[in-house]
Amino acid sequence: MDTPKKEERGKLGRRDFLQGVATVPVIGLFGYALAKERQYVKAQKEIKLGTTEVTEEGEELNVALLGAGAQGSVLLNAMLQIPGLRFRAVCDIWADYNLKRAVNLLSKYKFEVNGYEDYREMLDKEKELDAVVIATPDFWHSRHAVDCLNAGLNVYCEKEMSNTLEGAAEMVKGARQTGKLLQIGHQRRSHPRYIHCYEKIIKEAGLLGRIVTVNGQWNRSVQEDLGWPARYAIDTDTLKKYGYDSMQQFSNWRWYKGLGGGPIVDLGSHQIDIYNWFLQARPRAVIASGGTDYFSPEAHEWYDTVMAIYEYETPEGVARAYYQTQTTNGSLGYFENFMGDQGTLVISESEAGGTAGSIYRQPNAPDWDEWVRKGYVTAPKIQMMKKELDISNRLDVRESVSPDEHQIPIEFYDPYHKPHLQNFFNAIRGREALNCPAEIGYETAVSVLKVNEAIAAQRRLTFDPAEFEI
Amino acid sequence: MNDKFTFVQKVVLVLLRVVIGWHFLYEGVAKLLKANWSAAGYLAQSRGFLAPLFQWMADSPGVLAVVNQLNIWGLIAIGLALILGCFTRLSAVFGMLLILLYYLANPPFVGYYYSIPMEGNYLIINKNIVELVALLFIAVSNSGWYAGLDRIIKNLWGKK
Numbered sequence: 256m257d258t259p260k261k262e263e264r265g266k267l268g269r270r271d272f273l274q275g276v277a278t279v280p281v282i283g284l285f286g287y288a289l290a291k292e293r294q295y296v297k298a299q300k301e302i303k304l305g306t307t308e309v310t311e312e313g314e315e316l317n318v319a320l321l322g323a324g325a326q327g328s329v330l331l332n333a334m335l336q337i338p339g340l341r342f343r344a345v346c347d348i349w350a351d352y353n354l355k356r357a358v359n360l361l362s363k364y365k366f367e368v369n370g371y372e373d374y375r376e377m378l379d380k381e382k383e384l385d386a387v388v389i390a391t392p393d394f395w396h397s398r399h400a401v402d403c404l405n406a407g408l409n410v411y412c413e414k415e416m417s418n419t420l421e422g423a424a425e426m427v428k429g430a431r432q433t434g435k436l437l438q439i440g441h442q443r444r445s446h447p448r449y450i451h452c453y454e455k456i457i458k459e460a461g462l463l464g465r466i467v468t469v470n471g472q473w474n475r476s477v478q479e480d481l482g483w484p485a486r487y488a489i490d491t492d493t494l495k496k497y498g499y500d501s502m503q504q505f506s507n508w509r510w511y512k513g514l515g516g517g518p519i520v521d522l523g524s525h526q527i528d529i530y531n532w533f534l535q536a537r538p539r540a541v542i543a544s545g546g547t548d549y550f551s552p553e554a555h556e557w558y559d560t561v562m563a564i565y566e567y568e569t570p571e572g573v574a575r576a577y578y579q580t581q582t583t584n585g586s587l588g589y590f591e592n593f594m595g596d597q598g599t600l601v602i603s604e605s606e607a608g609g610t611a612g613s614i615y616r617q618p619n620a621p622d623w624d625e626w627v628r629k630g631y632v633t634a635p636k637i638q639m640m641k642k643e644l645d646i647s648n649r650l651d652v653r654e655s656v657s658p659d660e661h662q663i664p665i666e667f668y669d670p671y672h673k674p675h676l677q678n679f680f681n682a683i684r685g686r687e688a689l690n691c692p693a694e695i696g697y698e699t700a701v702s703v704l705k706v707n708e709a710i711a712a713q714r715r716l717t718f719d720p721a722e723f724e725i
Numbered sequence: 726m727n728d729k730f731t732f733v734q735k736v737v738l739v740l741l742r743v744v745i746g747w748h749f750l751y752e753g754v755a756k757l758l759k760a761n762w763s764a765a766g767y768l769a770q771s772r773g774f775l776a777p778l779f780q781w782m783a784d785s786p787g788v789l790a791v792v793n794q795l796n797i798w799g800l801i802a803i804g805l806a807l808i809l810g811c812f813t814r815l816s817a818v819f820g821m822l823l824i825l826l827y828y829l830a831n832p833p834f835v836g837y838y839y840s841i842p843m844e845g846n847y848l849i850i851n852k853n854i855v856e857l858v859a860l861l862f863i864a865v866s867n868s869g870w871y872a873g874l875d876r877i878i879k880n881l882w883g884k885k
Contacts, residue, residue, distance in 0.1 A: 278873060
């Protein structure tokens with residue numbers, strides 16, 4: 256049809272020109288497709304950045320820290336990133352060490368704070384406080400929280416709410432009687448990834464289907480007992496006054512009966528709290544096995560190894576939930592794993608270790624394209640061909656094929672406790688409701704403390720629904 | 726040039742050129758837009774007789790930087806040229822060269838295993854080779870003459 260040879264050199268026919276530029280519009284099409292793709296990627300990224308949004312500064316709140324040890328420092332560092340707080344006082348019985356360190360840190364941030372050894376003195380003298388953040392050992396929580404509430408303060412109290420249910424019940428009552436806020440430090444309740452998983456994935460999209468089994472763990476490598484600088488040791492009288500026999504006990508209170516609750520309480524309660532939340536249920540029974548299998552029982556009165564199985568009566572039926580914590584091998588760290596008839600959710604507070612947030616679709620479940628488009632889950636990972644090839648000649652027809660793996664698109668790089676503290680301060684300002692009020696902390700305490708009881712009793716213990724109520 | 730092809734054959738020939746160009750262009754643009762893209766991973770796990778060469782590229786930061794830029798802009802230039810049908814033969818040959826390098830860095834030879842996922846099953850021949858041979862056909866058939874800027878270039882400045 257075309258006869259280019261007939262064209263003269265240096266001249267261009269109309270037909271040749273049109274043919275020459277025929278594919279130029281493809282560049283436009285490419286540009287359009289690229290722009291669409293960039294838009295999509297940008298939208299996905301915006302969903303993914305789950306860092307707590309900067310709320311406008313509210314009225315300044317006067318804050319005190321009660322207990323400036325390891326956990327108190329963690330909370331203090333998180334609070335220093337929250338605008339609108341004015342630190343007025345710090346209290347710690349280790350005046351030469353913890354207290355000094357916290358006061359010095361705050362003075363670097365231009366906060367002139369008063370240091371106290373005795374919290375009652377602090378409550379007497381500091382009359383302008385709006386809130387107190389309590390990070391003392393568990394056996395002090397109840398008295399500290401109740402006295403602070405009665406002094407008219409809003410209270411953020413670390414978990415475990417108390418080492419006894421009586422103590423925890425006093426706290427619930429204290430909050431109710433004073434009308435002040437009491438937030439318990441189960442900080443996952445405010446974590447953007449956990450909120451996304453419960454609100455969007457489980458509740459709205461129902462991607463897990465009916466959750467029938469759960470498992471979770473917090474495994475820790477062997478850790479030496481905590482020491483202390485000898486020249487800063489607290490004198491015996493002061494220790495006795497505050498309920499400790501020795502510096503060894505003061506530094507390692509978590510291991511002692513009457514002071515703490517051992518790893519199942521320190522670590523497990525964070526995650527068992529999530530079991531209750533995601534299952535929207537309270538356990539009806541628990542069996543458990545545990546003991547001081549590795550450490551010396553003199554310095555480790557509480558169990559260093561615990562394995563527990565809960566039974567839940569969820570709105571959709573029975574669910575069984577396994578939990579283990581051990582302190583001799585840290586492999587796979589900590590995570591919770593919810594298994595429904597349509598999907599599996601593996602979630603962790605930790606960004607490290609590959610269990611931060613993955614969700615696997617069961618092959619029999621309806622496709623998740625809609626939820627990928629909405630950004631609730633990422634597109635599935637391409638399964639490695641090599642793996643399938645290697646097993647294809649052995650794969651029994653009765654075995655299930657491996658499900659698609661999607662990610663939860665929420666990355667979180669703020670301090671873990673920051674959003675929970677923010678929720679507390681915003682609740683004081685009347686902008687939000689508490690994510691973990693005393694009643695929820697109490698339910699979790701009932702659920703968790705029963706494990707230690709079941710280990711001691713060596714049998715299945717049931718929960719009376721009335722136990723969860725105050 | 727003789728008209729060896731029917732109209733439909735010419736359309737398909739142009740289509741082949743354009744889709745390969747699109748693929749090259751996007752491979753380049755995607756790497757350009759990915760903030761920290763680098764060929765290091767691909768090169769570092771190279772297998773086969775040229776593995777030492779590719780691993781050397783991955784290990785020396787200076788060389789790697791040049792390789793990354795050459796790769797990105799090479800892909801973009803070749804992609805644009807193929808879509809527009811401009812210097813088609815030359816860009817097809819460069820395209821083949823690039824693909825050959827990718828292929829040789831991680832050839833699907835018997836007994837090699839890779840940690841990067843592969844989206845298919847290959848024995849010696851993989852999609853790289855298919856694209857390479859398709860480019861060879863673009864080059865020998867001079868696809869740019871049919872619906873391509875080469876037609877304008879040759880008409881204006883080319884030798885008779």
